[in-house]
Amino acid sequence: MLESTKSPPRLQLRPRTGLLFLLGPAFVAAIAYVDPGNVAANLTSGATYGYLLVWVLVAANIMAMLIQYQSAKLGVVTGKSLPDILGERFSTTGRRLFWVQAELVAMATDLAEVVGxxxxxxxxxxxxxxxxxxxxGAVSMALLTVQNRRGQRPFESVIIFLLVIITIGFLAGLVLSPPDPAGMAAGLIPRFDGPDSILLAAGMLGATVMPHAIYLHSSLAKDRHPDARSTPGMLERVVKATRWDVVAALILAGAVNIGMLxxxxxxxxxVAGTDSIEGAHxxxxxxxxxxxxxxxxxxxxxxxxxxxSVGAYAGATIMKGLLKVHIPLLTRRVISLIPAIALLALGINPTWALIVSQIVLSFGIPFALIPLLRLTANKELMGPHRDGLPLRVAALASVVLIVSLNVVLIWLTFSGQA
Incomplete structure (x- = not known):
């Protein structure tokens, strides 16, 4: 059994704790926004349509900032994760059905990450x-033991280190091949170029606004700041730090995504043959x-x-919150590896699998996003930290955009036009 007998060390908040020291959870959640699924979708977009879909990534990143802030704020203010709260409010049947779709999303996420x-x-x-x-799979398990045995702060440090490597790896090429400023400017104008570009945009959206990151961030934030609600002043300070944490992490993740495109x-x-990661490489x-x-x-x-590693962490959080079932991370890691290894062994095109996995993720976004919006707008639950009217309007616009794009995607898929 992977879990240690001791609880991870708790982070004690003090009034003089610096803002920088309070940052971290959003950078772990932001890893979900620069996973291999993003690489496949962004490279395919840039190679196939040039700068056409830059606006999709810009819009998706703005929505991601909004959504991740709401998720983290929910965890800090309530002391519970989004899956915890949903597990308390749903019926037994509702909890199980909701868990099934969330688990499918988590499996699609893990597929993309292992394949990449x-x-x-x-x-x-x-x-x-x-x-x-x-x-x-084995290395990711080793990374998870850092969190399990040493607490969240050291795990955050390891993930941030990997995020720096990711940033350098994906942006280094821009030094030798800078983009065209006019092309970038034109790419900010919202438009498509046929059904295939809409299908790809949905994949890019699914790769950028990640359902499992929405579930996970609330858990990361409440575990990182267990004493945030000890005093009103401390809660206000942590909520402010959370806002800056999200902005900094998502700006970095957004820069990496846009840089790849x-x-x-x-x-x-x-260039011929760039419809796969291997060909693009x-x-x-x-x-x-x-x-x-x-x-x-x-x-x-x-x-x-x-x-x-972050995906496996998210899957465990979802299961624990919705089903009240806690299984060893090692067991979950082994089980979640099976579909990805089977796919690789069967010789299915891995880049195609990555893109399809991102489309699956896009369908899971409303199931995470709509409950989150309802909860963060609930005055009884959030008190003075409930979403204000501008935030609620912006969040609603995000939901409408995402759901509309998914409806179009379904129509294109089943009409045979995609």
């Missing part, structure tokens, strides 16, 4: 994809040299390792 890490190991060391997937648009636009090597290719692959590996 396996691709990176194949690019770096020519390892077979199933072997790479097993290595990614810009790199593909400036380097891979019109080969084109990057041909255009920018082997050093940039290695840096990119290392960034992809860091992305897979960090995001699959």
């Amino acid at each position: 890490g396996a691709i990176a190991l194949n690019l770096l060391f020519h390892l077979p994809l199933p072997v790479g997937g097993l290595i990614v 810009l790199l593909a648009a400036s380097t891979l636009d019109g 080969a084109a990057i090597v041909n255009s920018l040299g082997p050093v940039i290719g290695v840096i990119f692959a290392v960034g992809l590996l860091a992305s897979g390792l960090a995001s699959t």
Whole structure:
């Protein structure tokens, strides 16, 4: 059994605790926004449509800031995670049904992360994809033991270190191949170019606004700040720190995502064979040299390792909150690896699997987002920290946009036009 007999050390808040020391949970949640699914969707977008869909990433990142702040604030103010609260309010049947869809989303997330890490190991060391997937699973388990045995703060430090590697890996190529300013400006104008671009936009949205990160962030925030509600002044300070934490983390994640699309648009636009991560990597090597290719692959590996650890953490949080079932992370890690390893062993196109997994994630967003909006707008639950009218309007607009895009995606899929 993985869990230690001792509880992780609690972080005691003091009035003089600096703002910087209170940051961290959002950077763990932000890993979900730079996982291998993002790589596949963003590279495909840039290589296929150039700068056309830059606006999708900008809009998605703004929505992500809003959503993650609400999730973290819910955890800090109530002392409970989003799955905890839903588990208390749903009937037994409702809890189980909600858990099924949340678990499918978590499985799609884990699929993308393990496959992406396996691709990176194949690019770096020519390892077979199933072997790479097993290595990614094993290393992610080692990362999870840091959180389990040493507490959340050291785990945050490890994840932030990997986030720095991811940032360098995915943005280094822009130094040698800067994007076209006019193209970037044109890409900020909302528009599509046929049904396939809408399908890809839905995948990009699913890769950017992540349901499991919404569930997880509330848990990370309440565990990181267990004494936040000890005094009104301290709660106000932690809520403020949470806001800055989210803004800083999501600006970084957004820059990485947009940078990937810009790199593909400036380097891979019109190049044959860039509809897969392997092909895009080969084109990057041909255009920018082997050093940039290695840096990119290392960034992809860091992305897979960090995001699959965070994904397993999120899955355990969802199960515990909704079903009141707590299983060892090691057991969950092994079970969640099976679909990804099976897919890799069957030889299914891994990049295609990554993109499809992001589309699955986009369908799970409303199930996480609508309850979150209702709860953070509840004055009885949130007190003076309930969402104000501007925040509620912006959040509602986000829900309408996401649901509308998914309706269009369903129509395109079943009409045979996508």
